[in-house]
Amino acid sequence: MTGTQVNKGYVLVLPKLKRDSDVRASDTPGKWDAQQKKAFQDVASSLDYKAPGAVKSVSSVPTMWARPLSMEMALHNPYYPIRAEMVQQWQGMLAALALAEVRRFPITAQFLDLGLEKDKNxxxxxxxxxxxxxVKALYALDGKNPWQDVYIFLWNEKPVGLSTPSTIVAPSEEGKWxxxxxxxxxxGQLESPQRHLNVSEKALLWRWLxxxxxxLHNYRGEAEAIDSISGLLDEFQKSLGSGPDQRLNLSNNPQFFGVAINRGVLEGINRPVKAEAQSSWVRLVPSQGKAQAKPLLIIDQDISPAWGKPPQDIWIHEEQTLASLQIQDLRNGMLDG
Structure with a gap:
């Protein structure tokens, strides 16, 4: 929706429709017409929309659920105006959850049952x-609308996204990560993570996906919706490379994000991957005859530019890289071993 100046004022102008549009105007101006549930999808597919410059989102769905519904339309509708950008944001959030333990990300979750909260707030x-x-749900919940149970994700204790039954996750439009x-x-947007990951992280993420x-196929979801999300997950995997030798290695913590994420297919994001230990690149090799000496690690953030290696490729201790290392761990003795 854009604004056009007319007689020193502004009026709202909708984008024009494609010639083969499935949307038909009412025969009487101002008359409300009943539409089928797929009406929003038809509108999204029919807009002849080319925005100038960078596009962040299309926010024209008149509901409190606008953002997750926009994500739903983008992921399930190949003709959505800014589908590519929305898919990148979706991939970015999935990767943040998958690698939360490996990278020590400050992400947590809170559970919200709107059926219980509606009488309180x-x-x-x-x-x-x-x-x-x-209509695009990937799973069903007995006796309730699956949208009723929501997991809110927080980064540094501030909301950055939520779970949805149709897209698994939906990052907020302006969350601060x-x-x-x-x-x-x-x-202010998430992007696809590929160029920021090392070979091991790509393999771990591939297995997690x-x-x-x-x-996806275990929870009585809508077949067409499952096919759409399955296809997107497959594309995400392919962008990370071919099938790795890496085995699936999930966190030992069943409530890593602070709560158990266990509604339908959402159980698939409940546990992030866990990195496997690798030899340290910064361990000082003891002199002959001092093999029993306590391991000494030489750690400096300037190692990365000096060696010409990104921090996620420099292994510090067991599963920790320079990218995931936190100085507080050193002070607390968490890297002893």
Whole structure:
């Protein structure tokens, strides 16, 4: 939707429709017409929309659920105007969850049952009354709309996204992912993570996505919706390389994010991957005859530019790299071993 100046004022102008549009105008101006559930999808597919410059989002869905519904339309509709950008943001959030333990990311989750909260909080009641139809749901919940149970994800204790039954996750439009390498501070948007990952991380993420892919078919979801998300997960895997020798290695913590994420296919994002130990690049080799000496690690952030290696490629101790290392761990003796 754009604004056009007319007689020193502004009026809203909708983007024009494609010639083969599935959307038909009402025969009477101002008349409300009943539409089928796929009406929003038809509108998104029919817009002849080319925005100038960088595009962050298309926010024209009149509901509190606008952002997750926009993500749903982008992922399930190949003709959505800014599908490529939305898919990148989706990939970025999935990667942040998958590599949360490996990279020591400050991400947590909180569970929200709108069915319980609606009688306690007016805003929750509004959200509950406007719950989206589960037409693209990847799983069903007995006796309730799957949109009713939501996991809110926080980065440094500030909301950055949520779970949805149709897209698994949906990052917020302007969440602040400070410190996440694939968060673009200029645009304020997540990007695809591939160029920020080392070979081991790509392999771990590949296996995590494969595991999530397998879980998709276990929970009475809509077949067409499952096919759409399965295809996107497959594309994400292929962008990381061919099938690795790396085995699936998940965190030992069943509530890594602070709560158990266990609604339908969301169980696939409940545990991030765990890195396997590798030989240290910065361990000082003891002189002959001093083999029993305590290991000494030489750590300096300037190692990365000096060696011409990105920090995620420099192994410090067991599963820790220069990218995941936290100085507080050294002070607390957590790297002893």
């Amino acid at each position: 007016p805003f929750a009641r509004s959200l509950y009354e406007l719950l989206p139809d589960p 400070d410190g996440l390498p694939w968060w673009n501070k200029v645009t 494969e595991n999530l892919q397998g879980i």
